[in-house]
Each structure stands twice: as structure tokens, then as C-alpha cells.
Amino acid sequence: RTVEPLEYYRRFLKENCRPDGRELGEFRTTTVNIGKCSITTADGSALVKLGNTTVICGVKAELAAPAADSANKGYIVPNVELPSLCAERFRSGPPGEEAQAASQFIADVIENSQMIVKEDLCIANGKLAWVLYCDIICLDYDGNLLDASVFALLAALKNVQLPLVTINEETGLSEVNLKQKNSLIIRKHPVATSFAVFDDTLLIVDPTAEEEDLATGTVTIVTDEEGRLCSVHKPGGSPLTGAKLQDCITRAITRHKEVKKLIDKVIKSITSK
Amino acid sequence: ALSPGDTSVLAGLYGPAEAKVSKELPDRAALEVLLRPKVGLPGVMERSREQLLRQTCEAVVLGALHPRTAITLVLQVLSDAGSLLSCCLNAACMALLDAGLPLATLFCGVTCALQPDGTILLDPSARQEQEARAILTFAIASSERKVLMANTKGSCSVEEMQQCLAAAQRAANTIFQFYRDSVRRCYSK
Numbered sequence: 001r002t003v004e005p006l007e008y009y010r011r012f013l014k015e016n017c018r019p020d021g022r023e024l025g026e027f028r029t030t031t032v033n034i035g036k037c038s039i040t041t042a043d044g045s046a047l048v049k050l051g052n053t054t055v056i057c058g059v060k061a062e063l064a065a066p067a068a069d070s071a072n073k074g075y076i077v078p079n080v081e082l083p084s085l086c087a088e089r090f091r092s093g094p095p096g097e098e099a100q101a102a103s104q105f106i107a108d109v110i111e112n113s114q115m116i117v118k119e120d121l122c123i124a125n126g127k128l129a130w131v132l133y134c135d136i137i138c139l140d141y142d143g144n145l146l147d148a149s150v151f152a153l154l155a156a157l158k159n160v161q162l163p164l165v166t167i168n169e170e171t172g173l174s175e176v177n178l179k180q181k182n183s184l185i186i187r188k189h190p191v192a193t194s195f196a197v198f199d200d201t202l203l204i205v206d207p208t209a210e211e212e213d214l215a216t217g218t219v220t221i222v223t224d225e226e227g228r229l230c231s232v233h234k235p236g237g238s239p240l241t242g243a244k245l246q247d248c249i250t251r252a253i254t255r256h257k258e259v260k261k262l263i264d265k266v267i268k269s270i271t272s273k
Numbered sequence: 274a275l276s277p278g279d280t281s282v283l284a285g286l287y288g289p290a291e292a293k294v295s296k297e298l299p300d301r302a303a304l305e306v307l308l309r310p311k312v313g314l315p316g317v318m319e320r321s322r323e324q325l326l327r328q329t330c331e332a333v334v335l336g337a338l339h340p341r342t343a344i345t346l347v348l349q350v351l352s353d354a355g356s357l358l359s360c361c362l363n364a365a366c367m368a369l370l371d372a373g374l375p376l377a378t379l380f381c382g383v384t385c386a387l388q389p390d391g392t393i394l395l396d397p398s399a400r401q402e403q404e405a406r407a408i409l410t411f412a413i414a415s416s417e418r419k420v421l422m423a424n425t426k427g428s429c430s431v432e433e434m435q436q437c438l439a440a441a442q443r444a445a446n447t448i449f450q451f452y453r454d455s456v457r458r459c460y461s462k
Contacts, residue, residue, distance in 0.1 A: 237328055
């Protein structure tokens, strides 16, 4: 397995299964932990485990003045960090290319899916708006970072409670009412599904770190609940035909339903406590 | 230099050259892409674009023929009037061609904009990009018109994506013809 990893994997793929016993289209066990159990100081948080890949997301809300050209929009700032403790290939220091590309991907997903509309974050036109700093930190990297990050972000945002802020007309200052809290309005629920391409033909779902290294390409598809595509991310790698891409999309839509059920179950168990 | 409409990108390719010991790979060439925006320092958006370009080029360049070397591709954005990513892709491919690097296949970048009323527009201008509901960029390989790279901005339905893909594959023919013409013009002097 260490000397000829590709041959080792090929032998399994010929039998249509993988070394850890999964089918080619099977996901690893997903567990999610939302709310006060994760980060108590954040406004919203979630911990997602996809097999061994562990990603934690914390959302902090702050107040700021909106930009001059979009006076009625707030900000959402995602930041993905891959600290050196999660895998030996990441060194400490400024964020590497993978972390920056992942941050950009998350920002694109938020923007494309319109899961949070920036106008909802505005408190007073031109004067005050919410800024949501979403910090996504990977604690253990075993492949499939993008899926876990999107899932963690979604779960954390569902958990966020924003206090009511009013602007005092006379003084012009803002008054924060910590007792009254509202949840964020999340319009769409995007879910990402990643595939690894082997030898230009075989597609496997939810790759582990080992499989990602051996793969000749990766595809990530983000769908929302209406079956619309929020993002098709295929950064190079072996060429795929349109039909293969279609297979990925159908699998992604099925995965979306599973994930949505899981999130709803966890949220219900928290609110009922 | 490549300029469809008013977008223009200058591409410079250096290599295969000696790689630093920390960056060299024992069995293939190490590819590096640097994208410099017109104004400002390169930010997170440039990093993600560099990653897209790098992995697209890595799939195409036969790196196994030049192990322990470094190939550096530098792209400078001269002006941006829409369809920037596909312009970068085309510039990168032409630079690879011009340098004479061994390639498995050629590729070209095509941008499709989905307008609010459902019509598909190829190579949109900046204004059309802003009005569009979704913008899809594909890198299409010259062998069998397979998809090398896909990037979407905005949401669309599955059928619309397939339609855009088909339109992009058709448009790829025109772009490959342009490649042939420009290379012919360049070397026939």
C-alpha cells in the first residue's frame, strides 16, 4: 500500500469498492454538532465530522457601516483556515493556496445560492449593518474539505441568533437588545458533493486524503433544495464528458436530500431541549 | 497576448527550467501559475483562479517528460471587459503552444452567460455579465470536446447547464480554428 499505492487502489476499484469497505457511491458517516456544544463564545457554531475529516465553523456577528455604493447590504466574510495541526502537508504561516481557494469557493457558494441575502443583514440604510465573520477551521484533514466546510457553514448559520438592534432617533446611537434574539433568515440550503476522478473514467464520491492524492481530478457540485446548481467546480484534472458530469449532478441531488434530513433532525433535537 | 473584445491578457511562459529543490517533483514537471490583476495586489480571487488554471494545465502538459523541472506561467491582466477567466485560459494554452511544450490536448476557454429571460450568450461583456443570472466558464479539450474545467457563478438549473455546455462545445470549434490561424500566421513569415 505504501510502495505502489495506485496499483493497490486499482485492484479495489476493479471490484467496484474501496479499501475502507465503501461502495464507489457511498459517503462516510456524517455527524454534526450544532450550537452551544461547539463554541460558546460565538453567535453560532457547528462541528461537522465526515468520517475522519473534522471541520468546525464559528460565526461572529459585528456591527459596521455599510459600503457607500451598497447602502442597504451587510457583509458575510467567510475564511477557511487549514492550520498545520490538521495535516502534515500544511505549514504554519500565511494561508496557502488551498486555504485561499477554499475561502473563495465558500464565498462564491454563499453568493451564488443566495442563502443569506445581504439586504437582510441591513439594520438602518446607510448607517448600520451586520457583518458576519464565518471562520471555518479544519481540525483534521482526511479529504473532502469543501463538502464538510459547506455543511459546517450551513449548520452554524442556522444556529446564529442575532440580537435586535434599534437606532435611537434622538441620539443617533445604536441600542443592542440582548434579550430579544432572532434567527437568521436562510433562504436556500446549499449542499456540496465532491467526486474524485480516477484514470479518466472512474468517479468516486467523498474521497479520503489518500484517494485525493491518487486521483487525476476532482469535481465539486453544489445543489440547493430546488435541484438548481449553485456551483460546478471542476478545477482542471482529467477531461470528463457531459454525460459523466450529469451522473455527478444526479448523485449530488440525492446527497442533498440526505444532508437536509440530517440537519433538520439535529436542529429539531436542539430546539426541543 | 490575447484580446477578445476589450479584455486582454498577456501570458508569459518560462520553462522547463531548473526547479528549486523544495519545489521539484521527482517524476514530473512542477507547474506554477501567477496571475497578476490590472490594479492592486493579487488577492484570494486570483489565488483561486491560479489554482483552476494550474490544475487545468497540469492535466494537459505531459509533465512526465520533464521531471524535476519547473514550468512557470505568468499572466498579466491588461484590461478587463468581461469573460476574464476564459481569456486567461486561452492565453495560457497559446503560451503553452508557442513554447513548444509537449501537450496531451489543446484546450480553450468559453464563457456563457445565462440571461434572466433564459437565452444563452457566449463571451459576455462586463455589462452583460452583471445583468446575467448565471455565468458559466468551461475549458473544453480539443480531443472529443471533453470538459477540462468548469466554474459557475450564480445558480442555474441542470438543463440550462447542459445547454450552456453544448453551446460552449460548439463555440470551441471556432476558437480552435483561431488558434490554427494565428499559429500559421506567426510561423509562415
